[in-house]
Amino acid sequence: MDNKFLSLRWKILAGFVGLVAVIVIALLLSLGSLVEHRIREDIDQNFVEAGRVFERIQEIRFRQLRQTALLLAETPSLKAAITTADTNTVNDIIREDLLPLLDFDPIIPDSLLPESFFSNPDSAGILIIADNLGKPLGRLSSSPLPSFSIADRAGVTEALNGVFPEQSFIWAENGRYFNVITMPIFTRFNLLGTVSFGLPIRQEEANQLANDIGMDVLFFVDDAMIADTFNNLSAGDQTSLEQSIHTSSFGVLQQNSAVTSEISINQEQWLIYLAPMFNENRSFSGIKGYFGIAKSLDEALLPLQNLQLLIFGIGILAIIAALGISVLITNKITRPIDLLVEGVLRVEKEDFSRQVPVTTQDEIGKLTAAFNHLVENLQERLLMLKFVSTATLDAIKKDLTRIEPGGERRDITVFFSDIRGFTAWSEQHTPEQVIDMLNNLLSFQAEIVQELGGDVDKFVGDELVAVFQGPKKEQLAVQAAIRIQEQLPKMLGKGQDNLAVGIGINSGEVVMGAMGSENRMDYTVLGTTVNLGARLCSAAIKHQILISETVYLHLERKIKAQKLESITVKGISQPVQIYEIEWDKQPEPKETE
Numbered sequence: 001m002d003n004k005f006l007s008l009r010w011k012i013l014a015g016f017v018g019l020v021a022v023i024v025i026a027l028l029l030s031l032g033s034l035v036e037h038r039i040r041e042d043i044d045q046n047f048v049e050a051g052r053v054f055e056r057i058q059e060i061r062f063r064q065l066r067q068t069a070l071l072l073a074e075t076p077s078l079k080a081a082i083t084t085a086d087t088n089t090v091n092d093i094i095r096e097d098l099l100p101l102l103d104f105d106p107i108i109p110d111s112l113l114p115e116s117f118f119s120n121p122d123s124a125g126i127l128i129i130a131d132n133l134g135k136p137l138g139r140l141s142s143s144p145l146p147s148f149s150i151a152d153r154a155g156v157t158e159a160l161n162g163v164f165p166e167q168s169f170i171w172a173e174n175g176r177y178f179n180v181i182t183m184p185i186f187t188r189f190n191l192l193g194t195v196s197f198g199l200p201i202r203q204e205e206a207n208q209l210a211n212d213i214g215m216d217v218l219f220f221v222d223d224a225m226i227a228d229t230f231n232n233l234s235a236g237d238q239t240s241l242e243q244s245i246h247t248s249s250f251g252v253l254q255q256n257s258a259v260t261s262e263i264s265i266n267q268e269q270w271l272i273y274l275a276p277m278f279n280e281n282r283s284f285s286g287i288k289g290y291f292g293i294a295k296s297l298d299e300a301l302l303p304l305q306n307l308q309l310l311i312f313g314i315g316i317l318a319i320i321a322a323l324g325i326s327v328l329i330t331n332k333i334t335r336p337i338d339l340l341v342e343g344v345l346r347v348e349k350e351d352f353s354r355q356v357p358v359t360t361q362d363e364i365g366k367l368t369a370a371f372n373h374l375v376e377n378l379q380e381r382l383l384m385l386k387f388v389s390t391a392t393l394d395a396i397k398k399d400l401t402r403i404e405p406g407g408e409r410r411d412i413t414v415f416f417s418d419i420r421g422f423t424a425w426s427e428q429h430t431p432e433q434v435i436d437m438l439n440n441l442l443s444f445q446a447e448i449v450q451e452l453g454g455d456v457d458k459f460v461g462d463e464l465v466a467v468f469q470g471p472k473k474e475q476l477a478v479q480a481a482i483r484i485q486e487q488l489p490k491m492l493g494k495g496q497d498n499l500a501v502g503i504g505i506n507s508g509e510v511v512m513g514a515m516g517s518e519n520r521m522d523y524t525v526l527g528t529t530v531n532l533g534a535r536l537c538s539a540a541i542k543h544q545i546l547i548s549e550t551v552y553l554h555l556e557r558k559i560k561a562q563k564l565e566s567i568t569v570k571g572i573s574q575p576v577q578i579y580e581i582e583w584d585k586q587p588e589p590k591e592t593e
Contacts, residue, residue, distance in 0.1 A: 039300075039301065040301070043271070043295075043297070043300045043301075044260070044271070047260065047271050047273060047293075047295055048260060048273065050213055050214075050215060050273070050293060050295075051258060051260070051273030051275065051292075051293055053213060054209070054213055054217075054273070054275070054291070054293050055258065055275050057209065057212070057213075058275075058277070058291060061179070061199070062167070062168055062179075062181075065168060065179065065181050065197065065198070065199060066165060066168075066181050066183075068101065068102060068197060069165075069181045069182075069183040069195060069196075069197040070164075070183055071101055072098055072101060072127075072183070072195045072197060073183040073184065073185045073186075073195045075093075075097060075098060075101070077093050077097045078090075078093050078094075078097065078098065078129065078185070078195070079185060079187050079192055081093040081129075081137075081138075082129065082131060082137060082185065082192045082193045083192065085131060085137065086137075087137055087138055087145060090129050090137040090138030091138040091139070093138075094127060094129065094138050094139070094140050095140065098127065098140070099140065102127070102140075102197075125178050125197070125198050125199040125200050126139075126141070126171060126173060126178045126180055126196060126197065126198040127139060127140035127141070127195070127196070127197050127198075128146075128150065128195075128196045129193060129194075129195055129196075130149075130150055130151075130156070130193050130194050130196070131192070131193040132160065132191045132192060132193050132194075133149060133151065133160075134149040134150050134151025134152075134156060134160060134194070135149050136149075136150060137193065143173075143174060150196070153169075153171065153182075153196075153286075154169035154170070154171070154180075154286030154287070155168075155169040155180060155181065155182040155196070155286070156182045156194060156196065158182070159182040159183060159184045159194040159196075160184070160191070160194060162184050162186075162191055163184070164183065164184065165181045165182060165183065166279060167278055167279040168180060168181050168198070168277070168278075169181075169182075169278070169286045169287070170201070170221060170222075170277065170278075170286060170287040170288070170289045171196075171198060171287070172222065172287060176200055176201075176202070177200070177201045177221045177222070177226055177287070177289070178198035178199060178200050178201065179198050179199050179201060179277065180196055180197065180198030181196070181197060181198065182194050182195070182196040183195050183196075183197075201219050201221060201226060201227065201289070202226075202227055203227045205219075205227070206218065206219060206227040206228060206229050207229060210229040213293060215293045215294060215295050216228065216229045216230055216293065216294040216295070217229050217291070217292070217293055217294075218230070218245070218291070218292050218293075218294065219289065219290075219291055220242070220245045220246075220249070220274075220289065220290045220291075220292065221277075221287065221288075221289035221290075222287050222288070222289070223242075223246060224242065225238070225241065225242050225245065228241075230265065230266075230294070232266075233265070233266065234266075237265055237266055240263075240264070240265070241263070241265055244261070244263040244272070245272070245274065245290070245292070247261075248261045248272060248274045249274065249288070249290055251274075252274055252275070252276050252290065253276075258273060258274060258275035258276070259273075259274055260272070260273050260274075261274070262297065265294075268296050268297075268298045268299075269296070269297040269298050270294050270295065270296055270297060271294065271295050271297050272292055272293075272294050273292055273293045273294075274290050274291075274292040275290065275291060275292065276288070276289075276290055277289035277290060277291055336359045336360050336364045336365070336368065337364065339356050339357060339359065339368070340356055340364070340367070340368055340371060342356070343355070343356035343368075343371065343372075343375070344371075347375055347378070355372045355375070356368050356371060356372055358372075407511040407512050407513025407514065407515065407526070408511070408512060408513055409509055409510070409511060409512075410469070410509070410510060410511075410512045410525075411469075411507075411508065411509050412467050412468065412469050412473065412507070412508075412509075412510055412512070412525065412529070413467070413468040413469075413473040413474050413476075413477045413505060413506070413507040413551065414465070414466075414467060414468075414505070414506055414507070414510070414525065414529060414530050414533040415449065415454060415464075415465070415466040415467070415468060415477045415480065415481070415503070415504075415505055415533070416463065416464070416465055416503065416504045416505070416533050416534050416536065416537030417445055417463065417464045417466075417481075417484065417501050417502070417503045417537065418462065418463045418464075418501065418502050418503075418537050418538070418540070419438075419441055419462040419463075419499065419500075419501055420499070420500045420501060420502050420541065420542040421498040421499050421500060421542065422437075422438070422441075422462045422499060424498065425437070425496075425498055425499055437499075438462055440491075441462070441491075441499070441501075442459055442462075442464055444484075444487075444488070444491050445464050445484050445501070446464065446466075448480050448483050448484050448487070449464070449466045449480050451480075452468075452476045452477075452479055452480045452483075453468065453470065453476050454466045454467065454468045454476065454477065454480060455467050455468075455469075457524060457525060458524065463537070466480075467512075467525060468480075473507065474505075474507050474550075474551045474554040474555060475554070475555060475556060475559075477505050477507075477551070478505060478545070478547065478551065478555060478559060478581060481503045481505060481545045481581065481583070482545070482581065482583040484501060484503070485501070485503070485543055485545065485583050485584075486583065486584075488500065488501060500542035500543050501542075501543075502537060502538075502539075502540030502541055502542060502543075502544050502546075503537060503540055503544070503545045503546070504533050504534065504535070504536025504537030504538070504539065504540050504545075504546050504547075505533060505536065505545070505546070505547045505548070505551050506529055506530075506532045506533035506536060506547070506548040506550065506551060507529070507548065507550045507551045507554065508527075508528070508529035508532075508548075508550055509527065509529060510525045510526060510527035510529050510530055511525065511526045511527050512524075512525045528571070528572070531569075531571055532548060532569060532572065532576065533548075535569045535570070535576075536548065536578060539567060539578075544580060545580065545581035545583055546564075546578050546579070546580055546581075547561065547578065547579050547580075547581060548576065548577075548578060548579075549576075549577045549578070549579065551579075552579045559581065560581070560582040561579040561580065561581050561582065562579060562580045562582055563577070563579055564578050564579060564580055566578070
């Protein structure tokens with residue numbers, strides 16, 4: 001063990017004091033971060049749980065609303081009154097027989113409601129009786145009875161079809177909003193009409209729910225805040241809050257569930273839990289509404305501030321101590337490291353003109369010499385990469401242990417797409433416009449191919465070659481072709497009618513693998529199947545999708561295809577039967593549940 005080695009050891013030993021200080025600071029900061037994370041995690045968990053409780057309260061309200069509506073629909077006197085089609089008779093039954101059955105509000109206790117609330121017909125919300133055509137026959141309200149059919153209102157259409165409600169809908173009446181359920185009224189198997197019963201969405205419910213769960217409550221309906229329990233909000237804060245809730249509502253629709261977001265209100269950070277007032281797992285029509293709860297994050301994290309101040313003070317003391325120690329040894333060890341960093345930065349900029357000078361004979365010196373040797377090798381490999389194709393690099397990544405020429409037989413579907421009219425179009429535009437349009441067209445097609453599970457094999461001029469594999473390869477390739485033809489006009493925009501694509505699709509056995517020599521290879525597919533696919537593409541005119549008989553036999557029958565005359569293809573002795581996909585006559589895709 002020589003003196004040069006010991007000198008580096010003493011350097012490390014001298015720097016250990018500073019390292020201890022850094023470790024202490026790191027531990028303190030880690031502890032503070034861990035505590036903050038744990039507190040924040042508990043806050044988030046409790047907040048989400050409170051949100052779920054809030055959702056259950058709303059679900060209970062829906063169930064009570066549904067039970068009340070079902071009870072009203074089964075009232076014998078109401079069924080008898082509907083058969084008379086007389087509005088006076090129906091209104092009398094509503095006030096005499098139905099009013100005592102109404103649950104005025106399952107959230108606000110009856111003891112908190114004034115006596116006048118029960119005698120006011122408008123307090124019960126909405127109650128409308130209609131016949132089996134949607135014509136209103138009576139209502140519990142001081143407002144006049146609608147003179148037109150309500151069949152087009154949310155929930156009424158389903159009830160007129162005999163469907164019992166699985167969710168409530170929001171109705172707007174006289175500047176107010178209501179949660180409404182419409183229940184069909186049957187006598188045996190005959191539909192007599194419907195009963196629509198709903199409770200108002202108002203400030204009183206928000207106040208009561210806020211008292212029950214100990215957090216602020218809001219109702220956001222029809223892109224507006226109709227009730228909330230926030231205090232002393234300025235006009236600007238109110239607008240900002242509504243915009244934040246509107247943005248969060250998109251997250252609810254995308255995730256099909258409630259979302260939690262963090263927003264700024266009154267210069268405070270708040271957590272907002274937003275959930276839909278409709279069934280987000282089904283197609284929905286009508287007014288969209290959301291309910292949510294809010295909690296001040298700043299207030300919840302207030303106990304953490306003192307701990308953070310303590311950690312900050314200890315960290316400052318440790319930094320001062322570490323700084324004093326580090327100054328003594330920095331000049332001795334940083335110079336060779338700085339030179340090495342400068343060399344790394346030059347390599348990052350692909351500047352290989354200079355080597356890093358070796359200024360010491362210790363481990364840093366050895367590292368510098370090794371770095372110089374590594375840079376030399378790296379420079380050679382960077383130059384070699386310019387002569388290696390991307391597909392070959394991908395093949396190498398799949399198996400870094402070996403890559404040899406050769407291939408294997410696979411059953412695939414090959415997809416060829418060629419841009420029609422592009423040559424004539426390019427003659428009338430600048431080279432920059434031509435390149436830009438070509439890239440857009442090829443990228444547009446490649447994205448659709450990849451979305452449907454295809455792999456883009458190569459681009460040849462204005463032609464795209466892709467490969468589909470798997471049990472549904474023919475189906476997916478044709479779907480990709482149809483989608484390209486359907487969406488291409490919209491992608492091109494107006495004034496580009498001369499541009500279109502012709503597509504050819506074939507399926508069969510090919511040879512797939514690394515082709516070439518041991519010194520220069522490419523990863524691709526070869527065979528008669530590929531050649532026929534290319535010929536079909538060449539034969540396809542604008543907006544046309546040509547497929548082989550092999551592809552046709554594997555397609556689902558719902559995809560319409562027209563049998564064309566057989567064609568003679570170079571390299572194939574027998575005529576080839578081809579089909580044309582009638583993509584503009586395909587049935588509309590069904591929505592998946």
